Amino acid sequence: MRDAFIRELTKAAERDPRIILITGDLGFGVLTDFAKQFPKQFLNAGVAEQNMTAIACGLALEGHKVFTYSIANFTTLRCLEQLRNDVCYHQADVTAVAVGGGFSYGQLGMSHFATEDIAILRALPEMKVFTPTGIWEAEEATKAIVADGGPAYLRLDKGKAASDAAQGEMFQTGKARMLRNGRDVCFIASGAILSEAIAAADVLAQEGISSRVLSLHTVKPLDTRAVADAARECGGIVTVEEHTVLGGVGGAVAEACLEAGALPGFFLRIGLPDVFPSIVGDQDYLRKEFSLDGASIATRTRECLGRISS
Amino acid sequence: MTFANAYWDRTNDPDALTSLAKRIRINAVRMTNSGNSSHVGSVLSIADILATLYGRVLRVDAANPRAPERDRFILSKGHAGAGVYAALAETGFFPIENLTRHYQNGSNLSGHVSHKNVPGVELSTGSLGHGLGVGTGMALAAKLQAKCHRVFVQMSDGECDEGSNWEAIQFAGHHRLDNLIAIIDYNKIQSLTSTEDTLALEPFADKWRAFNWAVREVDGHDIGALVRAFEAIPHEAGRPSCVIAHTTKGKGVSFMENNVLWHYRSPQGAEFAAALAELDADSNA
Numbered sequence: 013m014r015d016a017f018i019r020e021l022t023k024a025a026e027r028d029p030r031i032i033l034i035t036g037d038l039g040f041g042v043l044t045d046f047a048k049q050f051p052k053q054f055l056n057a058g059v060a061e062q063n064m065t066a067i068a069c070g071l072a073l074e075g076h077k078v079f080t081y082s083i084a085n086f087t088t089l090r091c092l093e094q095l096r097n098d099v100c101y102h103q104a105d106v107t108a109v110a111v112g113g114g115f116s117y118g119q120l121g122m123s124h125f126a127t128e129d130i131a132i133l134r135a136l137p138e139m140k141v142f143t144p145t146g147i148w149e150a151e152e153a154t155k156a157i158v159a160d161g162g163p164a165y166l167r168l169d170k171g172k173a174a175s176d177a178a179q180g181e182m183f184q185t186g187k188a189r190m191l192r193n194g195r196d197v198c199f200i201a202s203g204a205i206l207s208e209a210i211a212a213a214d215v216l217a218q219e220g221i222s223s224r225v226l227s228l229h230t231v232k233p234l235d236t237r238a239v240a241d242a243a244r245e246c247g248g249i250v251t252v253e254e255h256t257v258l259g260g261v262g263g264a265v266a267e268a269c270l271e272a273g274a275l276p277g278f279f280l281r282i283g284l285p286d287v288f289p290s291i292v293g294d295q296d297y298l299r300k301e302f303s304l305d306g307a308s309i310a311t312r313t314r315e316c317l318g319r320i321s322s
Numbered sequence: 323m324t325f326a327n328a329y330w331d332r333t334n335d336p337d338a339l340t341s342l343a344k345r346i347r348i349n350a351v352r353m354t355n356s357g358n359s360s361h362v363g364s365v366l367s368i369a370d371i372l373a374t375l376y377g378r379v380l381r382v383d384a385a386n387p388r389a390p391e392r393d394r395f396i397l398s399k400g401h402a403g404a405g406v407y408a409a410l411a412e413t414g415f416f417p418i419e420n421l422t423r424h425y426q427n428g429s430n431l432s433g434h435v436s437h438k439n440v441p442g443v444e445l446s447t448g449s450l451g452h453g454l455g456v457g458t459g460m461a462l463a464a465k466l467q468a469k470c471h472r473v474f475v476q477m478s479d480g481e482c483d484e485g486s487n488w489e490a491i492q493f494a495g496h497h498r499l500d501n502l503i504a505i506i507d508y509n510k511i512q513s514l515t516s517t518e519d520t521l522a523l524e525p526f527a528d529k530w531r532a533f534n535w536a537v538r539e540v541d542g543h544d545i546g547a548l549v550r551a552f553e554a555i556p557h558e559a560g561r562p563s564c565v566i567a568h569t570t571k572g573k574g575v576s577f578m579e580n581n582v583l584w585h586y587r588s589p590q591g592a593e594f595a596a597a598l599a600e601l602d603a604d605s606n607a
Contacts, residue, residue: 052466058492058493060489062451062455062486066459066486067456067459069459070460071460072459097448098452102437
């Protein structure tokens with residue numbers, strides 16, 4: 013996803029000299045070509061994310077389109093007030109790009125787990141929140157942000173789900189994509205962990221359980237219509253995110269269902285419980301450890317289906 | 323074309339700045355009285371600086387507040403917003419009677435300075451340690467775009483406790499942003515007590531110099547000295563300028579001067595009348 017983002021930003025920067033990419037001293041090897049090709053559109057702000065974000069705001073207020081880039085929480089939580097007061101309140105064209113959503117950097121420890129960012133960022137007025145699930149969506153989200161402007165948050169995972177475009181499909185900000193239709197359950201997933209939702213749907217399909225799978229590449233604005241339709245048309249809803257269950261995708265979907273008066277037959281949030289993981293491991297290991305893998309999702313979904321049918 | 327200070331073009335009289343400073347003070351006392359609000363001491367501390375900037379130094383035009391070639395001014399010590407509103411109103415950015423809306427229900431003249439629907443305000447602040455970083459970005463943009471305007475950031479002394487400022491100070495020095503000017507309202511009193519008793523700033527000027535800034539220290543109530551300091555910008559080519567303005571918190575009202583109480587207290591009743599009398603509010607300043 014990271015490479016897809018850089019690829020699209022490179023194309024855009026060629027056309028639009030207003031684009032500036034600022035890194036917080038990260039991206040070794042990844043940003044080198046961009047820096048060489050666009051020396052006037054690239055800046056290393058040093059290990060100083062509050063200032064990086066404030067500078068991005070100042071540049072944006074003077075007509076630039078600015079992307080701040082770093083790992084996990086460094087473009088978001090470390091400089092949250094700069095995003096809130098400077099970027100969002102002034103509607104500045106700044107996009108905070110975080111590489112390493114969820115457990116992407118699973119071996120590096122809790123400092124490098126981006127597991128509360130969606131909940132926190134979506135609470136900011138004016139802020140759009142993009143959580144692409146695969147390469148195509150990462151490219152398209154980047155294009156959409158370049159076209160429509162910030163404030164935005166782009167959360168890029170290390171992994172990817174198989175969520176490439178169907179023939180002729182168009183990407184729309186705030187519009188969930190139905191990757192598979194079914195009626196017994198609807199999986200609504202954000203980020204690369206969509207792959208685990210698809211795996212769960214595959215397991216359940218073998219048992220005759222049909223699943224709808226929605227790729228929620230934009231958490232804000234939320235596709236409330238797709239959510240309400242899922243609640244009305246499917247047996248239940250399972251939200252899947254590599255993120256705390258508090259206030260993220262699960263929270264957003266639950267709010268949308270209740271406000272639409274569309275009560276799903278059951279509702280399950282797959283995500284991290286309200287704890288800090290203190291162990292490390294690769295992304296797959298940690299997903300299993302926290303029951304976020306396809307098999308665990310299938311098991312927990314089956315339990316919900318069993319409860320409503322008994 | 324040169325873009326001059328439109329107010330100065332109209333007045334062109336050194337005494338006009340003294341008069342402007344006085345009117346900023348009187349407005350501030352009235353606004354904090356009617357709003358029952360804090361921070362009058364913080365406004366009085368920078369009234370002469372604001373008068374010098376809005377009355378003469380800043381290349382701004384009330385008739386065209388968003389002119390691309392204008393100088394940018396950011397009040398990073400947003401709690402002194404009443405002073406900026408007063409300076410803007412007194413120099414023609416919006417009607418003076420709008421100042422009565424400060425702090426009132428439904429008003430956009432918030433206690434901490436806000437840009438929303440307020441002509442002339444570049445940046446909303448209030449949380450300390452934001453203005454210099456954004457101003458640094460604006461100064462960098464001016465360099466990238468080969469523009470000639472300057473970016474002035476009015477900071478407080480206590481605000482320099484915020485680490486984010488030192489990130490910006492390091493960045494601006496490194497990138498040789500000589501179109502950036504930080505002005506410190508060095509009245510030596512912060513929220514609870516003196517700056518030296520809170521987190522000692524001294525050796526303050528040396529700290530800025532160590533980050534590759536050019537530093538000048540001036541009497542922040544001597545308008546002539548302020549004009550000279552600002553007209554000599556950049557103080558050194560290739561270095562951002564820091565003007566450390568030695569000021570008196572509450573300047574102009576004897577019982578408010580150097581008294582931390584007036585960081586918070588609102589002038590009411592006899593104190594309000596006494597403050598206005600000391601500021602000679604009845605004369606046609």
